[in-house]
Amino acid sequence: MNRSDFTFATVPTQATAATASNMSAARPALPAGFSAGTSAGAGFSAAFRQVQGDVANFIDNGGGSFTGQSDGTLTADGAALRARLAASAPDSSGVIDGDMANSGIDGDLQQQFLASIRPYAEEAGRKLGVSPDLVAAHAALESGWGQRPLRNGTADSNNLFGIKAGGSWQGDVAANVTTEYEHGAALKKVEKFRSYPDQASAFRDYATLLADNPRYRNALNTGADAHAFATGLAKGGYATDPAYAQKLSKLAARVASGSVPVK
Known part of the structure; x- marks a missing residue:
């Protein structure tokens, strides 16, 4: 049930914007041979940064919905990540889920x-x-x-x-x-x-x-x-x-x- 006349306070995780910043700061180095100067390296780097952005955005939103692109839609990697997270979450709710x-x-x-x-x-x-x-x-x-x-x-x-x-x-x-x-x-x-x-x-x-x-x-x-x-x-x-x-x-x-x- 989802009604706008209620205050929906999703139970927050402890991950915050600071956590997302730490993720960026701790960004691992790209493997050898994938320098930004090569076409393969540029493609890998862009995809890697996009996935990082999706994960950070997900954490910023406390585990709720997240987007990875400027138009508000999920990237393919982001959608796959969300699907994996949703599938792994136990559903103890009595609220209708499917039929x-x-x-x-x-x-x-x-x-x-x-x-x-x-x-x-x-x-x-x-x-x-x-x-x-x-x-x-x-x-x-x-x-x-x-x-x-x-x-x-x-x-x-x-x-x-x-x-x-x-x-x-x-x-x-x-x-x-x-x-x-x-x-x-x-x-x-x-x-x-x-x-x-x-x-x-x-x-x-x-x-x-x-x-x-x-x-x-x-x-x-x-x-x-x-x-x-x-x-x-x-x-x-x-x-x-x-x-x-x-x-x-x-x-x-x-x-x-x-x-x-x-x-």
Whole structure:
């Protein structure tokens, strides 16, 4: 989930601009035979400096997205570096990553999850003017049917909706790795999420967030219309995934129709 109405404080690494400067200062010498005076040496030197710049820029940005060229795009080497870093980052987040709702969660677990949250989904649905099936589907999508919860240390944060902890949040916080989309690219980031004492608190906070924020007004009072609900959330900026509305509306329609388990 990525909303501009929150303060997104990515947990910083200890690498700073000073670190990048140290990298430049400690730049290793080029191998013999690759002097800048030769065409081969010039090409190698330019590529070497570009990769260095990409790495330094990456560190300057605290491990977030980075660019390596003046027009804001990644060089081929930089893109490869980012892909390697993203692939190596563990994803402990419950936030949707790809199509988590269709990730092989056992059908019995899906049914148990829906039954366990039904009272909370009904309460939230009444406040939002939407079917409890839509609320339940949203929780299933964001938490992988409750099987991939956001963690607060070793404890479950009970954050089933991937709600981030903005500057106004006064409760506990859980830092987790999540997937965000920037300019169409999926990036791994560490973000701070709200942590709740129980699931009931999570559902009430979720309902309050949507009801009180005008960004999500188009999702309210949509009844059992899964497409309208999902589109309203996506247009309000609930998530950065460009396919979020499609994923949520498809899952919500299946939950509402009783087509669970979802294969």
